[in-house]
Amino acid sequence: MIKDSNPMLPAQFCIQWVRKETHDTFTIELKSTNGTHEFPFSAGQFNMLYVFGVGEAPISISGDPSKPEVLKHTTRSVGTVTKAISKLKKGDVLGVRGPFGSYWPLEDSLGKDIVIVTGGIGLAPLRPALYQLISQREKYGRIVLLYGARMPEDLLYKKELEQWRGRFDVEVKVTVDSAKGNWRGNVGVVTTLIPRAQFDPLQTIAMICGPEVMIRFTIKELQNCGIKTENIFISMERNMKCGIGLCGHCQFGFCFVCKDGPVFRLDRIKAIFGKREI
Amino acid sequence: MTAPSLKIRETAILESTHFQKLLDGLIKRGYQVVGPTLGEDAIVYDELKSVTDLPIGYTDEQEGGKYRIKKQNDKAFFNHTVGPHSWKKFLFPSELRMWKAKRNGNTFRFLTDNEKIKKFAFIGVRSCDIHAIFIQDKVFTGGKFADPHYKLRREGIFILAVNCGKAGGTCFCASMNAGPKVSSGFDLALTEILKNDRHYFIVEIGTELGAGILHEIPYKIANDEEKYAADIVVKKTAEQICKSMDTANIKDLLYKNYEHPRWDDAAKRCLTCANCTMVCPTCFCTTVEDVTDLTGEHAERWRKWDSCFTMDFSYIHGGSIRSSAKSRYRQWMTHKLATWIDQFGTSGCVGCGRCITWCPVAIDITEEVSAIRESEQTTEKKTTEGLEEQRS
């Protein structure tokens, strides 16, 4: 008989609240249905979320790693499973398997400048890193967040962005691809923010998450600034059916994105990253 | 009959007339005995109740894209090679319910199947397929998360191996260091001998368990001449193998050649039918299907064999990562022969030849490798020649 330790079997989590972030993106807070159960994770890891009878999808954890009593996910509704998640309400139950995968190198970056570059929903897996960096602010050098969205209405976590931007010890720059009249901020792709950011390229750890094209251009720009490949970390996305290295779907050359990633140190995958159809 | 006790690595003689007793011994011990039998115009693996279920007197003929069974004028039990099935169908079923769940108000209750799997006894496992089982062990149980369904089926299986008495037309196990001689991982290993109206097996003891089972049936200790006869059989088989793959630095060779024109060439022939991945004894990819009943109260999650040859396999929002046939063929071959080594510390290919036989257009993995290797060598030669010209 297959025992409780079965990694294929979801645990049940109950939705505490749902918050609409944008027209298609929302954040949910979850608590284990067996009450006291905590959910420790590292910033950058993901869960497989299961909607009863519908299916599973890999979704990054977007909450605060120092608050394992609650679990947060920010999801963009794009297809079958994510739409089904978007229809859930407070009190509904979701299956959760995880946490899975690698994480941002926060422990290994002490004393360094941190540059975070994200696009769109890519901010979600980096929010836990920002929470941790800010709560241990004195342990790091400069902290820079560069965030691009399609339009002002697509910006996630507006309140938190404002809070972080209000601090004197965090540099937050936001840009949108296009905007109508009343937007006073930057317009342009996120890479245009890089040359204007303040950091010491020789002492910087960069963390990138967003669409793959955006990652490619960001890498180029960061390298132009003098950041070395081994100091660049990216989070990748691939089709995932198991999340635990068994189904083969997430293969990316010699890597399994679910267990060797999703966070990769760029020099380890530089031979394959950016190659078409790998 | 009181026979001398048997030790591991010793060899004994089992007359074919007592083979049924071997099966009975396994059945009596509660094993689900499976092995080669006739079916679907091929020799397949299925339940064996009696020695007569074996494909007695049948052999198979194989070449790229072709397989046929043929009746022969003898009583051989194992004078065939590997067919369209592999043992993975037992250890890693092609369709498996992982769990079912019942809605219970807002929550739901998961019910794992109270799976009681009768332990398998595999009859007639070839060397390549033993290697394949050990490769799948690494895939399913070697990492941080083990597949509980595989473990449940894998633990405690009995392996009755057979040294191949003939090589199939597509076999290349020797160059993959995976055969034809069975070298480890078995409980008992047979070599079948048909000589001067005598039909018997030379049995090598692999484990205490194997010794115990053999001990219950009539056997005798093999003499040197008989042991020699067994060696001759596999030697002859090894000589018959006409395909081979040069695996020297194969990982680097393929890593260097992601953009080789041969992939386009293969893609022109490849139908992306996924046959090769289904017959391959090491391919492990799966997808899942979630289903509900009409009331919506019951849900089930099924796992099914999948293949990197399908478009859906690599689909993410916006499109498939590997949309061209070229990239899918490249994924398959590069995974089997190169990335597998980085992932699991071993090749993903044992040279069983199934993918060659069952490819409708006879694409041959050994030829694809040599095509890439040869063009490498000619370009390398050209560059060294070029360098020499420059120097002179």
Ligand SMILES: Cc1cc2nc3c(=O)[nH]c(=O)nc-3n(C[C@H](O)[C@H](O)[C@H](O)COP(=O)(O)OP(=O)(O)OC[C@H]3O[C@@H](n4cnc5c(N)ncnc54)[C@H](O)[C@@H]3O)c2cc1C
């Ligand atoms: C490690 C990781 C972390 C992620 N984190 C988030 C997150 O925090 N928030 C968020 O909104 N999205 C995230 N995604 C993307 C999310 O998993 C997909 O949007 C989701 O799987 C789409 O499923 P669907 O059933 O709604 O879409 P459909 O289009 O109906 O899905 C069809 C199939 O494609 C697969 N698929 C489709 N898009 C993706 C994709 N982008 N990545 C992987 N598989 C995909 C699905 O699993 C399914 O098998 C993440 C993906 C990965 C790999």
Ligand code: SF4
């Ligand atoms: S790749 Fe082909 S020859 Fe190699 S193990 Fe798989 S089916 Fe056999």
Ligand code: SF4
């Ligand atoms: S070759 Fe393809 S189907 Fe086979 S294990 Fe590799 S990715 Fe999966």
Ligand code: FES
């Ligand atoms: S998601 Fe199944 S192997 Fe990575």
